[in-house]
Amino acid sequence: EPEVTQTPSHQVTQMGQEVILRCVPISNHLYFYWYRQILGQKVEFLVSFYNNEISEKSEIFDDQFSVERPDGSNFTLKIRSTKLEDSAMYFCASGQGLNEKLFFGSGTQLSVL
Amino acid sequence: GQNIDQPTEMTATEGAIVQINCTYQTSGFNGLFWYQQHAGEAPTFLSYNVLDGLEEKGRFSSFLSRSKGYSYLLLKELQMKDSASYLCAVRDRNTDKLIFGTGTRLQVFP
Numbered sequence: 731e732p733e734v735t736q737t738p739s740h741q742v743t744q745m746g747q748e749v750i751l752r753c754v755p756i757s758n759h760l761y762f763y764w765y766r767q768i769l770g771q772k773v774e775f776l777v778s779f780y781n782n783e784i785s786e787k788s789e790i791f792d793d794q795f796s797v798e799r800p801d802g803s804n805f806t807l808k809i810r811s812t813k814l815e816d817s818a819m820y821f822c823a824s825g826q827g828l829n830e831k832l833f834f835g836s837g838t839q840l841s842v843l
Numbered sequence: 844g845q846n847i848d849q850p851t852e853m854t855a856t857e858g859a860i861v862q863i864n865c866t867y868q869t870s871g872f873n874g875l876f877w878y879q880q881h882a883g884e885a886p887t888f889l890s891y892n893v894l895d896g897l898e899e900k901g902r903f904s905s906f907l908s909r910s911k912g913y914s915y916l917l918l919k920e921l922q923m924k925d926s927a928s929y930l931c932a933v934r935d936r937n938t939d940k941l942i943f944g945t946g947t948r949l950q951v952f953p
Contacts, residue, residue: 761939773886773930773943786940821885828939829874829893834885 732756734835736822742841743812751807751838753822762805763823763832764797766790773821779805812842845869847944849931854950855921863916863929863947871936877905877916878930880946886930889916918949926951 735754743749755762764776777787777797784797794810805824809816819839823832846868855861867875874893878886890898892907892914904917916929928946935942 763940765943772945773880773932775940775942778940780939786938819883825939829934831876831888831891832941833888834878836885 732833734822734824734833736820736835736838738838739836740839740841742843745814745842746811749809749812749840751809751820751822751840753805753807753835754803755805755822755824756826756833757803759824759826759833761785761825761828761830761832762797762799763825764807765821765823765834766818767821767837768818776807809840812840814842816840817842845933845935845942847931847933847942849929849944849947851945852948852950854952857921857923857951857953859921860917860919861921861949863918863931863949865914865916865931865944867912867914867931867933867944869912869933869935869942872909872933873936873938874934875905875907875914876932876934876941877903877914878932878943880928880930882927889929921951923951923953925949 762779767773777791778785796808819837821837822835825832849865877889880886890905902919907914930946931944932941
């Protein structure tokens with residue numbers, strides 16, 4: 731079965747540093763998402779991306795965050811200057827259509843020290 | 844806005860049946876999803892309801908009542924591997940995102 735892949739699986743960084751989390755969505759999917767989950771808390775929506783632009787973003791997704799689809803396969807999340815509270819599991823997801831289920835990647839565990 | 848409520852924790856015995864409830868409030872409704880999440884892993888899709896009624900898929904079934912803003916996930920013949928969090932998620936009309944509830948952590952005991 732096709733799957734969403736994310737790299738790296740773990741990322742440790744110093745506060746104030748930039749990080750880029752990478753995702754390869756399922757190839758025929760059109761809708762792409764980033765979610766995060768702080769340990770012990772719920773899965774929170776960050777941003778959705780369709781037709782090469784952001785379609786929706788949450789309050790969490792402030793100016794420190796950006797997303798990019800630099801080529802036909804990768805979908806990246808950049809955090810410009812990380813904060814301690816950015817420590818979380820970041821999940822990439824993709825979907826084929828508006829009413830379709832989302833497939834999630836295995837996540838990147840980000841630890842900001 | 845949206846509000847999704849589910850119990851925080853439930854326990855059950857191997858072989859038994861368990862029902863996990865979810866209530867939601869949303870300004871527009873365009874589908875309800877159930878996902879399973881084992882600790883430290885990604886959510887995996889279980890079921891999708893957009894019309895009222897019961898959807899059955901093997902040992903798992905999901906029910907939806909749109910007028911009541913209510914859904915449940917029914918797990919039959921529980922196995923130890925069913926110990927996980929079960930996430931209720933709602934898609935609002937005119938949006939492509941899923942909003943998740945806090946999840947229900949189910950522990951299955953022998």
